[in-house]
Amino acid sequence: MRDLPRGFTLLVPQRRALGAARAGSTQLGAALAAAGVGGEGVLLAVLAAARYADGAVGREVHGYAASLPEEAPDAGSWGAASQRLLEGTDLGGALEGAEEELQVLLVLLVLVLLVLLVLLVLLVLLVLLVLMVLTCSCFC
Secondary structure (H helix, E strand, O other): OOOOOOOOOOOOOOOOOOOHHHHHHOHHHHHHHHOOOOHHHHHHHHHHHHOOOOOOOOHHHHHHHHHOOOOOOOHHHOOHHHHHOOOOOHHHHHHOOHHHHHHHHHHHHHHHHHHHHHHHHHHHHHHHHHHHHHHHHHHO
16 A cells, blocks of 8 residues: 555545444444444444445445455554545544554453463462372371
8 A cells, every 4th residue: 555645635525435424324333323332333343344245234335445445354453554544534533542442451351361370370279289188188
């Protein structure tokens, strides 16, 4: 992917672009909103579904979604150059801070794994202690 030449801008007709309101008006968006999914979640889910346009899911915005970079399955994992194309859009706004949120989730995951590891070590020590007590009581 290359940046646009200096001074050039891409214009996407509003009726073709995918924004929060448009995502919410799709069948999938309405179903997600009814299930309590927030605006950014609806926007990103509709974008992902629109790439494939299988049946009614995402068909309304398939052209827009298909025109976006294909280097990753969702906009949150695109490179910086690709994400710059979304500046000033609802989707670009939804992605702001996503990297920080992922880092926080990663730290929490590592902490949970460490706690599980400590619990596993304690369980092994407990089993060894029980075996020692049983072995000692059988021979004493």
